[in-house]
Amino acid sequence: MIVVLMGVSGSGKTTIGTRLAEQIAAGFADADDYHPLANKQKMAAGNPLNDEDRQPWLETLNELMKGWYKDGKGGVLACSALKAKYRDTLASGMPHGAVTFVHLDGSKDMIAERLAARSHEYMNPKLLESQLATLEPPTDAFTIVNDRTPDEIVADILAHVAGIRTSLK
Numbered sequence: 171m172i173v174v175l176m177g178v179s180g181s182g183k184t185t186i187g188t189r190l191a192e193q194i195a196a197g198f199a200d201a202d203d204y205h206p207l208a209n210k211q212k213m214a215a216g217n218p219l220n221d222e223d224r225q226p227w228l229e230t231l232n233e234l235m236k237g238w239y240k241d242g243k244g245g246v247l248a249c250s251a252l253k254a255k256y257r258d259t260l261a262s263g264m265p266h267g268a269v270t271f272v273h274l275d276g277s278k279d280m281i282a283e284r285l286a287a288r289s290h291e292y293m294n295p296k297l298l299e300s301q302l303a304t305l306e307p308p309t310d311a312f313t314i315v316n317d318r319t320p321d322e323i324v325a326d327i328l329a330h331v332a333g334i335r336t337s338l339k
């Protein structure tokens with residue numbers, strides 16, 4: 171099972187994703203770590219990325235997940251995946267259903283408060299506005315509001331993922 175935890179900056183992808191990966195004994199990757207330096211510098215300066223900036227990064231992440239798929243390994247990727255076409259790129263080259271998207275949602279106030287309290291290698295909290303404007307909320311993914319403890323959120327995601335596995339059998 172390959173799970174992409176998606177959502178705007180500060181929605182909780184890293185926090186929830188690391189715990190989820192531990193629970194299902196799968197590998198974890200954070201898309202933040204795969205941005206080229208130019209993208210990191212752009213975001214640090216408070217400028218949002220555009221489609222061209224994100225394309226090579228999405229292709230790299232797609233290769234990473236195709237490697238997991240080929241090796242028969244499960245994996246959890248924390249990745250903003252804000253637009254539908256980005257999600258298509260991420261999942262391309264794998265059979266339909268091989269990648270499960272889980273959308274971490276939350277109110278702007280809650281996320282802004284968490285971003286203000288967080289320190290990050292390069293992400294500028296003021297980019298929340300553009301992240302929310304760019305987000306195309308998925309209609310075909312499990313969406314969960316990350317407003318309870320991480321353990322509760324992970325338990326709900328696990329229940330969803332277990333339901334998918336059962337329906338595939």
Ligand SMILES: Nc1ncnc2c1ncn2[C@@H]1O[C@H](COP(=O)(O)OP(=O)(O)O)[C@@H](O)[C@H]1O
Pocket residue numbers: 177178179180181182183184185186248284285287288316317318319320323
């Ligand atoms: N369920 C939660 N309850 C309380 N704080 C949370 C929760 N999920 C995430 N956080 C906090 O919110 C901040 C943003 O979470 P993070 O995982 O870094 O988000 P993202 O990877 O999506 O940018 C972090 O400081 C994290 O500790």
Ligand SMILES: O=C(O)[C@H](O)[C@@H](O)[C@H](O)[C@H](O)COP(=O)(O)O
Pocket residue numbers: 178179180183184201202205219224250251252290293301
């Ligand atoms: O597509 C993007 O605009 C970026 O990927 C962005 O969404 C991401 O949020 C940053 O890499 C910071 O990382 P955090 O999401 O962990 O804040």
